[in-house]
Amino acid sequence: SVDEASMGDRATGIMFHHFGPEPWATSLEAFGAILDRYRDRLVAPEAFLEAVTAGTIGDQMVITMDDGLRSQWDLAKPLLDHRSLGAFWFVSSAPLVGEPLWYEVDHWIWRTHFPSLEVFYGELIRRAMNKGLFWPSVQMAAHYLKDRSYHSEVARTYRYWRDCHPDTYEAVMREIRREYVGGNEKAVCAGLWITRGELATLQPPHAIGSHTHSHPMQIDRLVLDDQRHEYERSLDLLYGLPAFLPALAHPGGRYGPEAPRLLREAGYQIAFRSDAAAGPTVYELPRLNSASC
Secondary structure, three states, X not given: XXXXXXXXXXXXXXXXXXXXXXXXXXXXXXXXXXXXXXXXXXXXXXXXXXXXXXXOOOOOEEEEEEXXXXXXXXXXXXXXXXXXXXXXXXXOOHHHHOOOOHHHHHHHHHHHHOOOHHHHHHHHHHHHHHHOOOOOOOOOOOOOOOOOXXXXXXXXXXXXXXXXXXXXXXXXXXXHHXXXXXXXXXXXXXXXXXXXXXXXXXXXXXXXXXOOOOOOOOHHHOOHHHHHHHHHHHHHHHOOOOOEXXXXXXXXXXXXXXXXXXXXXXXXXXXXXXXXXXOOOOOOEOEEEHHHO
């Protein structure tokens, strides 16, 4: 079957996250340049999915938007619509039911209240030291995300702490969130994610896919029942949206060895990684990061 066939590097998405001022986001100028560069290869999500599952994919590419972010909707979607191009909107479903994804709130804090990630990370270290808590050195995190050349050394170290040592990271971040978010959580969150009502208005050539329910940073370390819940809960919440297609983007590009089976059993037809290497199944399709295009 196609599911078991090697897809090589044929099926490729282009992955986007935040839009806005560089360097922490993709500028509209850069976005437009990428669309121009790959215009002859870009197809709509539905056509892409059909070609992959039929085994007829050639050099087609598809635009993918991860996390269901407000900046994607406000800034990138008008440019796509103007060019009659569609994208896969890979949405983590938790914010749709009022469950914040705190990593995104943390991202909002550092980009709105600190001059750079380096300054923000320095503040985290200072507070961790004051509390006598663990914090990772650059050397300790040197192996983490080393294949993501578009991340700075500090960015990789920050993500290593957040993803691999969440207990001490959360102990520091809870304090920072109280200071910078406080009682404004609802207003802050409203400015971060696309709403369900907005997603319900999407029509082809756009399509909605899953980015799991709560975007676990290391889903491969969860027990199988929890992995299954992430895939199925998201599917349940997104399925009724008119533009939904049974596709998924692995959060952080991570997934366990049982993921292809779990996704197939849940009803998904394809899934994307977060790097340019292809896995052996249609649940491990490669993507280019926009920063490296």
